[in-house]
Amino acid sequence: MKIAILGSGNVATHLSKALQAIGEDLVQVYSPNIEHAKILAEPLGASAINHLNEVVKDADLYIISVKDDAIAAVAEGLKGANGIVVHTSGTTDSNILSSKFENAGVLYPLQTFSKSKEVSFERIPLCVEANTDHNFDVLNKLAHKLSNQVYHLDAEKRRVLHLAAVFACNFTNHMYALANELLVKNNLDFEIIKPLIAETADKVMANLPENVQTGPAIREDNITIKKHLDMLSDLPELQEIYQKLSNSIKISHK
Structure with missing residues (x-):
């Protein structure tokens, strides 16, 4: 699965490493700060970008992992993306994405993350939500590859x-x-x-x-x-x- 990461913070860093560890293809890392993007992208073998118009359009999955108040702006810059677009927020509704994209969802890891401390994703609860059955199946399978604890939760829960x-x-x-x-x-x-x-x-x-x-x-x-x-x-x-x-x-x- 070709995956583009939008964000370079704690969650983006740990999730990207976990995805690489299970064999997924991390193709791009976006951050408005190009140096931050490079720090995460280089060990992943991904390209680093700092402009949303440079994001590839043919990724299978776009993971928006930024502060909650930045999700909408990043999503706006992804118009034309054909893959599933998800965010990793615990508090933001999925409709912030499903209103813009045909394929959308949520992949929320319930854990406290710090870049300086490694974590085992196998033990991290992953909460999945999607706007179609097909998209849910894709995200659910990916979540089960990452973690032994996967939950299907709607926005309220x-x-x-x-x-x-x-x-x-x-x-x-x-x-x-x-x-x-x-x-x-x-x-x-x-x-x-x-x-x-x-x-x-x-x-x-x-x-x-x-x-x-x-x-x-x-x-x-x-x-x-x-x-x-x-x-x-x-x-x-x-x-x-x-x-x-x-x-x-x-x-x-x-």
Whole structure:
């Protein structure tokens, strides 16, 4: 399958490598920044371009992997493309493409990506949507070559999944950052709490999160909670977050 990649960010990078690994033919990488396009394209043996009018018209699949607010503009520049045009967004409707192209769909990988860390696509959930049965079959087969976890989700369910992922991943990581901020301010090393983070994550692999909640809020340990809030008196934003999360835990376990 001849594939053109539109984008050079984290998702585009990892997805392109995974597609190459299963034997797909990556023919082109587009980025408005030609240097970014070259960095991704060269190891793939693909050509690098920075103008949408240079995109090949005979690819079998065009993967738009850019920021959500740039999808429409990139799609507009692909007019005349004959292959299936997909985006990789968790929150954008498929009709942003199906309204412009006869063959359109979504290939959304549910994972957090960083260019500096390799991931195994076999373990990444891939969510597939398409505007025709034929296009779905093509994308579904490709998804199954990439991953052992493939899901057929419409736009509404995909949006809910993305929202849940923000809570489970992005907000959780921000909590790590806030914890590190507290540690650094008090000359403590983040390494100390890494085993705690690992154990917390490990427990939810085999249990529902609500069944393994621990801490002062679920114990209704208001003395400890007050002490913590007093310790955060000079950090009102953190104090507010602590209070709201503690209240949420209490309400969830009544």
